[in-house]
Structures are given as C-alpha cells and as structure tokens.
Amino acid sequence: MGKAGGYILHVAPDRRDVLLKAAQEPDSWGQQRAAEPVDKFSHSKNSPLVVLASFDAGAITHLAEGRKGASAGTGLVRLNISSLFELKRPVSFDQLISQVDGRTRGYVERAIENGGMLTPSAFAEVVRVLEQDRSLSDRLKRYSESRRQRLSRLSEQERTILALQKEALGTALKIADIQTGQLLDWEPPADKPTSFLEGLPEASVREDGMLLVDHSNVPGFKAFDGVSQLAVRTFVSESDPSVRLTVLMANREPLEEQTGADLIYYNEKYRSFVMVQYKAMTTGKKEFEFRWQAGDQFSIELQRMDKMAAELEKIVDDQGADSFRLHNDPFYMKFCPKIAFNPDDRGLFNGMYIPRSLWHRLAVAGALKGPKGGNVLTYTNAGRRFQTSDFVSLVANSWIGTTVPQSQSVEKLIKQVLSSGRAVTYAVKRDDPPEDTGAGGVVDLNGPVVGAREVPEQVMVRVTR
Template sequence: MDMWNHKELPRALRVSAIKKELVGPQAWRARKALDGGPCSPSAFKAMMDALKKADPKIFKIADKLIDRRPPPADPKPTAARQNWAYQRDAVTTALEIARLPKELFRSPSQLPERKEAPRSVFDSDKEMKSIEDVLVLRDSAIRDPDWQFVTDQLYPAKTFDNGATTLTVLLANKLELERQLGVDLIYVNETLNAVVFVQYKMLRGRDGEDGYRPDGQLQAEIERMDGAAKTLAECGVDESCDGYRFGTDPFFLKFCKKLLTHNDQGHVPGYYLPLSYWKKLVDTPEARGSRGGLIVYPETFGRRHFTPSAFVDMIARGWAGATTLQTSVLIPYLAEIMRGKTGVVLAVETTRSLDESPEEEPEFAERIFVPPKPRHPGRKRKAIQL
C-alpha cells in the first residue's frame, strides 16, 4: 500500500463496524489483524471485502492506495550478481558484528544495470583505488602495528566509524588469500582477538528448492581450509578466558537461499554451518538424492544451522572463531598478503631449548611364537563338539 499518499476520509469509521462484516475462513485472522499486527494476503482480502460492505465510499479511497503492479521478477543468480550479493552480505554482516548502524553502508540490494557492470559494492566510492572479490573485514581501532598501513590508504579500504568503534573493509589480494585459505570472507575481531572465515555457496532454484551439489571447487576450498586449520592447531590450547570458544572450528559455510529481491534489505537469506559439521552431514543419508548423488536442500539442514542473526551475535561476542593465540599468528600473515607480498605462508613458529632432544622411539624385540609341546606324544587329540 502507498502509505505516503494520505487521503482524508469523508467520515470516521469504527473498526467494530468492519469486524461485523467479516465472513469466511480468514475472518478470524482479519479480526486479529485489526487489533494490531501483521495480516496475511487472504485475510487482507477478507478485510477489504468487509470494508466495502461497511462503507463503499471509504473502501473506494482505500482501494486506490493499493499498488497492484506486478513486482519485478526475481534476479537470476548469474556469477556477477552472486558476487555482488556475497560482497554486500559480507559488509552488512560485518557492520552488525561491529554493532555499527547498517545505514552507514548504502548499496542497492541488486547489481545495478549499467553498460559496464560494477565489480564491487564500493565502485561508486572515490576512496576505493582498485577492485577485487575477496573481503577482509576487521573492527576496533587500529592499534596493532601490523595494521597501521591501512591508515595510509595504500590498499583499497573503506572505514566506517561510530563512536569508539571503527570497522575497516579491505578489498584484498584475491589470488594469495584464495590459494591458501579458500574463503570469501575473513572477519578480524580485534576487540575480542578472534578471526572467522566464511565461504559462500548458492542454492539453486527460486527459493533454494533445487538444492546445492558439492563440486570439485568446494572440495579444493575445503582442502585449503583444512591446511590452514592444521597449521593453526599447532598454536596449542588457549587456556585463557578471552581465548575460550564454543568449538575449535573458525571456518563456516553459508548456503544462500536466493538473491535479494528488488525491495529486500539486509542479509541474503541463508544458512550458516561450521565446516566440521558440514563434513559429518555429507556422510549421512540425508545428504543423498534419489539416485544416491550428493546434494543438500534447505530441509536437509533442518534446525541444525545458524541463522544470520544468531551467527552475528555469536561472532560479535567472541564465542566462535580463532583463539587469541591463533589470532596473533593470523594478523601478521594477513597483513603481509595485503601488502602485496606473494608466497607468504601461514606458519606457527615453535621453539625448543638446546637441552631438549627429541625422544627416541623405544626398540621392540621381535617376538617369535613357539607352540607348546604335546602332553601325550603320539596320542590323537580328543575333539569336543559344542
């Protein structure tokens, strides 16, 4: 309805007069909505029919406020539109994690139709100097020396400020990050010393009803994540309260249900799953199609997933992600890559005193089996049948 097109009614009409004219199976929903709250399309139709009976003149005015033009068709998930949706969702998610107003980020929900399609949600921003696909996001004031180069704008960066909180969005070197980590979003929460990695995947169909079939690309990305996770595990166990996490998995997959429609805002609807849970899910019968192929649908996840709001709250409070020990290793590594240095390897340095020597494996003597001597030589053994 066009709520901004105000029209003065010829006379007042009581809500009770409309309720008296309500009939049909949706009358109870319409009656409930008239007391305040949302209204379904069928209940709204019953309400308008009742209004027409109660007062035709007022109905005529109200009927003109309804916009009956068909909405634009849902966008088809092309590669460019998906990339736009992933970037926009990543920035929106980062703003919410950092508790910054989403109004600071003004970007259309769909890829703008232009002669030359934009490659980034920051194309119109004059502060951005180059465009890549992968986002690295971090919050808090820049207090670590490894991040000081961001203030010089040597690399494409967009900063959002609100009070004492600063969120910096960096369009990073895609090749090196993708080669080593296999993720689309890296969120560095410097306030709580945690790092979270997210890989986006799109379900097929209008509302994800055609599912998602894991392919070789996902397998290669998972192998990169596993390599990074194995390296981070060498940091040891973080026994501090600040380093406590619900689990040891900082990697997540987000399966997007569909692209945002023309009037949608906020997150791309979807499901967040920890990578470790995804590995278990694909080994279950629920992840198999009618012909035995590997495929997942929205109903495959059931209630075992994080909603965008739950994911944001969990990350914002530091309950998931890399530990403080792992974050101290990750920040210099990410900073080196964003400085343009190639061949940077994620590694954990371990030290050992000179007095220590690797323990030698004990030598085990080979055991030879010697059968016992018979008690009565030459006598045939008695067979007992059970």
C-alpha cells in the same frame, strides 16, 4: 526480495500537527520518527518505501522514508515515517496526473483518490515527474529510470558477485551492531563497478599506493601486501557514534572473472577470527539443494580449510579468559537458497550456516548423499544449523572462532584466499579507538602497498568504538 515502492498518504486535518511534531522530535535513538495507522498493504520491510504525503488537500507537500510496521488494529498496520522533508513547492495532484504517461495515469489517479501503494509502473512515472524539480532530484535518484538502466547493463555474473559482496558487508555490519540501512544508498556507477563499495556515497577510490588501515595490531595484515587500488568507506553507528566501521576494498580482476566471496571477521578485543564461505543452493525436486563432486572448486576450497584447520589445531591454547571459545573451529559455510543482487533490500539472504567440523561429521555418517549416491546438502539432511541471528550473536561476542595463539597464525590462510580469485571481506572490530591519525582516529595513511597481481578483490573492515 522486494523492490522500492511509493505510498500516497493523505493526512487527516486532525492528525497533521501531531505527525509534524512527532517527526521533528527525536526518539530515544536520536531519530526523527512518526507513525500513522493505515489500511494493510503489501511491501517488504527490508525494501525502501517513499511516502508521498499530503498535509494539504489536493497536493503532495512532503516526502518521507517509510516502513511497514506492526498491526495497528483490525485491517490496519503502522506506516512508520522518518526523514520527513517539506517540498519547497507543493505538487498538486492535478498537475501530477496531467504529466504522467497516459498508460499509467489511471493507476496514479486511483492511488491518489484512495491513498496507498502505487503500482511499480505508476511509481516510476511519479518519480520521473517529481525529479524534474532539482530540489527533489537527489532524493529521488535512487528510484529513477536511469538507475534502472544502469543496473540492467550488469551481467548475471557481475550481479552475483555484487550480491555476495553486499551480503558479506551486511553481515559485518550486523556483527558490529551497525544498521544495514546505509547499504540502500548504493548507486550503480556510470561505468561498470569493480566492487559493491564503489557505489556507496562517501566511498573514495585511491591509486596512490597508501593502504588505509592501522595495521600494527592486526594479525595477517602482511598478507595484503600487493594491493594497488583501494575503495574506502567508513560507516558510523546511529545509536552510538563512537562505533565506526571502516571498509577497504582492493580490486584487480573484473567482477565477471571472480569466483565467489568469503568473510574473514576479526574481533580485536578477544583476538578471534571467524571465516565464512558463501555458496548458492539450487532448486531441487523437493527442496533447495547444494551439490558438489570430488575435484571441483568447492572440494578444493574445503581441502584448503581442512589443511589450515589441522595446522591451527597444533597450536596450544594459552588457557587465558580471552581465549575461551565454545568451539574454536573458525571455518563456516553459509548456503543460500537464492543469491540475487537487489540494492533496494537492506536484509541478508536466507540460508544456513554449517560449521566445517559438522560438515565432515555429516559426510562421515553418510548423511550428505542423495538417493542415487550423489553428494547433496539440503535443509532436511543438514539437520541442525545456525540461523543468521544465532551466528551474528556468537561471532559478535567471540564465543566461536580461533583462540588468541591461533589468531597469530592466519596469514598463510589469508594469502591463499586472496590468490583464489574470490572476493574477501576482512572485518576487524576494535572496542577502543586508536590514537588520532589525521583520518578521524580510524586509519593510518602510512603503509606500503605494491602490485595486486594475486588480489582480485579484497575488502578490509574495521570497527572502532
């Protein structure tokens, strides 16, 4: 996963009016975008890119958000530009070069002379100089040295849990068809964060015992009794403002004492639950692998899923159209080759989704055994699996998950997950907006919340359309 970067763009005189006009006119999605063909460069499409644009020779006149696009001809790619912002006072290149640290001055000079990507150290120095202008400090704080220092204070375990929370939230946004770019607004709090949501703008932390969710039609809601502190954030779709994703996180244990993360996603229209457990793979001799043994944490968690699945299977399907599923086993595991916390990446982890029922068939067939008889999962012996895009599509349209009658019986499972020491993302998608409750038609401020002794971390997400 790439880090944030900076790009020096010299705009030719005959392109200046064209780009400025394109940046001011919204596209079909209501966004202000422009694009310029530039020499090919290396940068992750999922990572932030700051464009330092010169519309007047000899100075930086504009800042913008950039993204590497498709090929624009031999040796060229599109540099997509959005949110173009004109500086109140242009910064001359000579002034910039004179103020950067001497160790990076040569790199900055070369980037200014030729245009293109700044080296990471040169970009950091340019940000340090530019953020001295108060009109630019808010726009550049995400790339500042103080932010990097706050990130460096996070322990490995804290970074892992934050990464899992970000992954679960990002998956919920994908399923709800809301862009994940808003996750890039994350800022590490001055103190150590208690959840990923705490670092997002517009998220508020409440300790007044009011559970912010309209819970009247949400199965399993009572399982969340015992929550005392909440972080709340509402996401709005850029393409359809009627789609809103409200996220609630409740925290009890510190990040370093949490043991993992789960996603519980509920589609209210079709009344279907899907549950995902995240697992990290390690580097094996030939490929990434996941190992476990009898009695370990994974085995215990799998037994919990098996027990609940057996209870759900006893529930008779109502044969209604809304209950139709291609498969009604709600339990899935996502195995990720690498789990690393990078708040500057809007993408999801690479990995494979394995249904619980397929896992057991593989185990019975002896497919999940290593050469010495140990338990091991690899991409090779897993065979078939869901990719992220496959999984998101199936969950978004409720082709998989619990039937309507089964969904009324998940409270016991949710209670077990909440008491397991794992971070839980509870996502509720709603197609029809609820009545206005005084909170934007999204949440009900009336709801009992008591002590959170058994709830180390929980997230509730809902979508209103």
